[in-house]
Amino acid sequence: MIRVSPRSSGRVRPSGSGLEVAVWYVMRLTGVGLFVLALAHFSILHFVFDPAEQTAEFIATQRWNQLIWRALDWLLLMMVLFHGFLGMRIVVVDYVRGGTARLLTLSFLYMLAVLLFVLGTVVIVTLPMPGSAR
Amino acid sequence: MPSAPALLQRFPRLASGGDAHREVLMNVLRYRGREGMVAWAFHRISGVGIFLFVVLHVIDIYLVGGDPRAYNELLAFYASVPGRFLEVLLGAALLYHALNGMRIIIIDLWPTMTAYHRQIWWASWVIFVAVGVPGAAIILRPIWLPILRGIGVA
Amino acid sequence: MNGAPVTHAYQALVVGAGGAGLWAALELARKGVKTAVLTKLYPSRSHTGAAQGGICAALGNHEEDHWEWHMFDTVKGGDYLVDQDAAEVLAKEAIETVIELEHMGLPFNRTPDGKIDQRRFGGHTRNYGEAPVRRSCFAADRTGHMILQTLYQQCIKHGVRFFDEYHVVDLLIEGGLTRGAVAYRIADGELHVFRSAAVLLATGGYGRVYRITSNAHALTGDGMALAYRRGVPLEDMEFFQFHPTGIVGLGILLSEAARGEGGYLRNADGERFMERYAPTLMELAPRDVISRSMYLEIRQGRGIDGGDFVHLDLTHLGREVIDRKLPDITEFVRVYQGIEPITEQVPVQPTAHYAMGGVPTDLHARVVVDERNTVLPGLFAAGECACVSVHGANRLGTNSLIDILVFGRRAGLEMARYVEGNELPDVPLTAHHRVEDELELLRTRRRGENPNVIRAELQSAMFDECGVFRTKKGLQHVARLIEHLKLRYCQARVEDGGKVFNTDLLDAWEVGYLLDCAEATVAGALARTESRGGHFREDYPERDDTNWLKHTLTYQAEGRPFLRSKPVTITRFQPKPRTY
Amino acid sequence: MQVDLRILRYDPERDKKPHWERYRVESGPMDRVLDLLHTVKWEQDGSLTFRRSCAHGVCGSDAMLINGRNRLACKIRVDQLGRKVSVAPLPGLPVVKDLVVDMEDFFAKYRSVEPFLINDSPAPPRERLQSQEDRERYDDTTKCILCAACTSSCPSFWAQKSYVGPAAIVNAHRFIFDSRDEGADERLEILADADGVWRCRTIFNCSDACPRGINITKAILEVSSAIVERRV
Ligand SMILES: Cc1cc2nc3c(=O)[nH]c(=O)nc-3n(C[C@H](O)[C@H](O)[C@H](O)COP(=O)(O)OP(=O)(O)OC[C@H]3O[C@@H](n4cnc5c(N)ncnc54)[C@H](O)[C@@H]3O)c2cc1C
Ligand code: HEM
Ligand code: SF4
Ligand code: F3S
Numbered sequence A: 001m002i003r004v005s006p007r008s009s010g011r012v013r014p015s016g017s018g019l020e021v022a023v024w025y026v027m028r029l030t031g032v033g034l035f036v037l038a039l040a041h042f043s044i045l046h047f048v049f050d051p052a053e054q055t056a057e058f059i060a061t062q063r064w065n066q067l068i069w070r071a072l073d074w075l076l077l078m079m080v081l082f083h084g085f086l087g088m089r090i091v092v093v094d095y096v097r098g099g100t101a102r103l104l105t106l107s108f109l110y111m112l113a114v115l116l117f118v119l120g121t122v123v124i125v126t127l128p129m130p131g132s133a134r
Numbered sequence B: 001m002p003s004a005p006a007l008l009q010r011f012p013r014l015a016s017g018g019d020a021h022r023e024v025l026m027n028v029l030r031y032r033g034r035e036g037m038v039a040w041a042f043h044r045i046s047g048v049g050i051f052l053f054v055v056l057h058v059i060d061i062y063l064v065g066g067d068p069r070a071y072n073e074l075l076a077f078y079a080s081v082p083g084r085f086l087e088v089l090l091g092a093a094l095l096y097h098a099l100n101g102m103r104i105i106i107i108d109l110w111p112t113m114t115a116y117h118r119q120i121w122w123a124s125w126v127i128f129v130a131v132g133v134p135g136a137a138i139i140l141r142p143i144w145l146p147i148l149r150g151i152g153v154a
Numbered sequence C: 001m002n003g004a005p006v007t008h009a010y011q012a013l014v015v016g017a018g019g020a021g022l023w024a025a026l027e028l029a030r031k032g033v034k035t036a037v038l039t040k041l042y043p044s045r046s047h048t049g050a051a052q053g054g055i056c057a058a059l060g061n062h063e064e065d066h067w068e069w070h071m072f073d074t075v076k077g078g079d080y081l082v083d084q085d086a087a088e089v090l091a092k093e094a095i096e097t098v099i100e101l102e103h104m105g106l107p108f109n110r111t112p113d114g115k116i117d118q119r120r121f122g123g124h125t126r127n128y129g130e131a132p133v134r135r136s137c138f139a140a141d142r143t144g145h146m147i148l149q150t151l152y153q154q155c156i157k158h159g160v161r162f163f164d165e166y167h168v169v170d171l172l173i174e175g176g177l178t179r180g181a182v183a184y185r186i187a188d189g190e191l192h193v194f195r196s197a198a199v200l201l202a203t204g205g206y207g208r209v210y211r212i213t214s215n216a217h218a219l220t221g222d223g224m225a226l227a228y229r230r231g232v233p234l235e236d237m238e239f240f241q242f243h244p245t246g247i248v249g250l251g252i253l254l255s256e257a258a259r260g261e262g263g264y265l266r267n268a269d270g271e272r273f274m275e276r277y278a279p280t281l282m283e284l285a286p287r288d289v290i291s292r293s294m295y296l297e298i299r300q301g302r303g304i305d306g307g308d309f310v311h312l313d314l315t316h317l318g319r320e321v322i323d324r325k326l327p328d329i330t331e332f333v334r335v336y337q338g339i340e341p342i343t344e345q346v347p348v349q350p351t352a353h354y355a356m357g358g359v360p361t362d363l364h365a366r367v368v369v370d371e372r373n374t375v376l377p378g379l380f381a382a383g384e385c386a387c388v389s390v391h392g393a394n395r396l397g398t399n400s401l402i403d404i405l406v407f408g409r410r411a412g413l414e415m416a417r418y419v420e421g422n423e424l425p426d427v428p429l430t431a432h433h434r435v436e437d438e439l440e441l442l443r444t445r446r447r448g449e450n451p452n453v454i455r456a457e458l459q460s461a462m463f464d465e466c467g468v469f470r471t472k473k474g475l476q477h478v479a480r481l482i483e484h485l486k487l488r489y490c491q492a493r494v495e496d497g498g499k500v501f502n503t504d505l506l507d508a509w510e511v512g513y514l515l516d517c518a519e520a521t522v523a524g525a526l527a528r529t530e531s532r533g534g535h536f537r538e539d540y541p542e543r544d545d546t547n548w549l550k551h552t553l554t555y556q557a558e559g560r561p562f563l564r565s566k567p568v569t570i571t572r573f574q575p576k577p578r579t580y
Numbered sequence D: 001m002q003v004d005l006r007i008l009r010y011d012p013e014r015d016k017k018p019h020w021e022r023y024r025v026e027s028g029p030m031d032r033v034l035d036l037l038h039t040v041k042w043e044q045d046g047s048l049t050f051r052r053s054c055a056h057g058v059c060g061s062d063a064m065l066i067n068g069r070n071r072l073a074c075k076i077r078v079d080q081l082g083r084k085v086s087v088a089p090l091p092g093l094p095v096v097k098d099l100v101v102d103m104e105d106f107f108a109k110y111r112s113v114e115p116f117l118i119n120d121s122p123a124p125p126r127e128r129l130q131s132q133e134d135r136e137r138y139d140d141t142t143k144c145i146l147c148a149a150c151t152s153s154c155p156s157f158w159a160q161k162s163y164v165g166p167a168a169i170v171n172a173h174r175f176i177f178d179s180r181d182e183g184a185d186e187r188l189e190i191l192a193d194a195d196g197v198w199r200c201r202t203i204f205n206c207s208d209a210c211p212r213g214i215n216i217t218k219a220i221l222e223v224s225s226a227i228v229e230r231r232v
């Protein structure tokens, strides 16, 4: 919190931290990244293909048939996680009052982020490539 | 719809500052912000909306490896008619959020553009409609295509 | 009712946080004096912030200029009623004062070579009256705003202690010694007694006695009335300046800068009528001259559409000058008149603007109480509420801002010296009783007249009878009316009986100040049977140096005014006929 | 013209909650909302409480929520609003009485950004020189009259009262970009705090509300850019 100087005293000492600058920057960088990746992702899955086609087998054999697709989707995952969770942090800090409530919500949020990271990474890494031996 | 001040008059308790959350909400509803405020409200709502979908989506993709049958069941819902409407909604949120996000980034990097933020906002709506309407049409194809066929147009 | 008040002790007390008060406070803070600033508004709301045109100093950044020329213009502008020792201090110290303002960070407009920019202003001339000179330093048309902000910022930097929204309601003067002041905390209606060795009155003007005025609602002559009630005389109150270019009906000022940048005044025939009244300076003649000329035009049926206003014409200046140098006043015209000044002429009317008179002081801002300049120990005054007198019978544009700063600073320095050698005086525990009882009565009286009606009647009568033109008959009429209004005021009551932020009570309380200031103004105007500067008697249209080259001092005794006089200090410039 | 004026009133000594009151007021063609409030106060109900002083938009006393937006009552004409006028205190600030809000925290935030020239090098005998371009650089933010219309219109501020707010940033900007000032680093450090510029979500309510027409959002973004440039 910005320390407010007493009613009419002179200079206050700065108490800034570098964290918020980083968050601000990451939001913007991932925003640009997502603009390309997320929109492309959505287009591929809705305009190039139709949702009806995209069974588990389809994903395993066609969509993720090359390393590059997996790499791109993993990149998308990372961006979304950073962007989405830092974004949600902003919303939570804005609207969740009280130290404890906010701490709990944020902890839950960060744990969710880790969970999604694990789930997403596991599936991208472990889903067998077509043609590879089971 | 009654205006926010009228609502306040009917429910005076809403106007009192007792409850911090209610106060924040009432301010947001009562204040007649212009383009910038509407842009922000949509941005926030769409951001949270997409976020919720992403949580779901990462889990469902995990199922591709973990439990393909469950995934396929979910997919059936995605491909159904209500599912498609929700996808249009998701697409709209994403498109809006992406365009407005770029608007914010442009203004951030180039503060002189603040003078034109309204124009950029309306321009982004033009793009939204130009891209969004055909996009929605494609997603909803399984709904209107059979109808058109039925009346013999296509 | 009378409970124990909250008491405070400060070495020095500054009442008012306009330019004068703030600079004094700053000077005191630099000297390490324990000081409190009391102000009924937040400091940044003081009316110094409304000043537009500029602040003069003979910097000579564009063309040759000398402080002697500035002093001469001041003396002549004041129709030779100026105390010339004071005018000399003003003109000399103006230069260092403006430079110091710049060092404090004031964002002056700049010349191409980076110096403080200067423009022409009414009555300021080269070589003792030859032609207009560029002497007014400015920051667009919000010079006063920048001064107020800059001084407030410096006070914050130096840790000045502010009591914001504390309304001073009484001065504690007892046994010939100043002991402090009583203030009413607006937020909760509590009375606070401030004990202090030195008290500065810097409460600004009293333009609100007039119906049409450029002055803020808060300018009700508080400091003058408080001193007046405590036996201090008021000097030269009959001299009130009417500014020629007020927005019709509202009185909002369109700065002289509009004419300094080349604007014209035109009558119904489209004629630049100032050609006939002030052939050399034209629209840049002093304000009293122009205001009178406008009324003469109007009386001769050359007001626009037969009405009581003329036109200010800026259309030939072009969009560039108007938007860059006069942005604020053009916005006023757009907002308050719905007129586009780049293409249309602006209807204007004289508006009550500035009090030349006030609490008499010496060159060190010490309040003096008689014709021999006897000092009242511990009481100081500076700014518009004081009368040093540098403005004499008529103030030149831009001379007030420099006055409040030069003498605000002198007040601070002198107060620091004074508190060094003087103990904190005692204040009896009952000090606040008198004013508390009066306030209580006003707040709780069962029935009585609405004070707003009294104020409205006063304002109209003052504007009509004690304005630009005055006659014996009219003045006698207002004098009687004021007596009558004072009686009615004693029976007035306010509607709001609460303690918290009771503006109803304070507005009513201020009507009391206005009545006192009006009383002194009319008394002086009745007595002064001549015409000089801002005071024009139709029954005595000539200046009369034989009988009236002197200041008036108005005292209040037993609720009535009585007058004495005091000689004018003349050093360099002997009185001459005043033509422009 | 008859105006239907509604005012959100609250007297802490009498009322539990704020409540709306209706007034019928006759309004002249060029009347401002301040004139309506005066008519009510002087002729109908003396207890109506609001701040005001200069009456022409330069002192910043009478910012309030008028027909859903923050504006100065003395600077908005009734004919710009129509026959229905609603007036409430500035949102997001504690109400003291009727239209008067508590400004202490607002001014404390102003003071917290060191709003004064910092230049410890010895001053020259004459003015410090400054080019016209350097002077122009911070012109916009010198216009602020500390009316609080901006800060109290900001949804980020409503949600986070600890946010230093647009008005304070405007006043920091005024010095950060003044070529004569040497305290920019200190101020940027202060504003790099979590409650500093980062709370701004470029909502523009502040710029829309500013009665001085300051492009506040631009000023905020210039400050955040300066912080980023310093850090990265
Ligand atoms: C519209 C306008 C434009 C002007 N333009 C120029 C110009 O261009 N150049 C120029 O030289 N002059 C100009 N003047 C004149 C000049 O601005 C004023 O004379 C000058 O600013 C007065 O300053 P001050 O410090 O005496 O008082 P103010 O700035 O009026 O301050 C008075 C202070 O006293 C406080 N106060 C009053 N009563 C009480 C009380 N009872 N208790 C506590 N506090 C109290 C107020 O809160 C305020 O802080 C202009 C005047 C007006 C009205
Ligand atoms: C598609 C491209 C995207 C772009 C260009 C983009 C851009 C941005 C930007 C610039 C911000 C910061 C807003 C601010 O600081 O005021 C932001 C906020 C946010 N974004 Fe995105 N974003 C994108 C996609 C996403 C996605 C996919 C999600 C969901 C996971 C998301 C969720 C959020 C959230 C929750 C916020 C915070 C909202 C707020 O502060 O009100 N965004 N976005
Ligand atoms: S920036 Fe504008 S809205 Fe904000 S306080 Fe200053 S003048 Fe008022
Ligand atoms: S309204 Fe608030 S979010 Fe930023 S642009 Fe203005 S400070």
Ligand code: FES
Binding pocket: D051, D052, D053, D054, D055, D056, D057, D058, D059, D060, D061, D062, D063, D072, D073, D074, D075
């Ligand atoms: S009364 Fe001064 S800004 Fe409105």
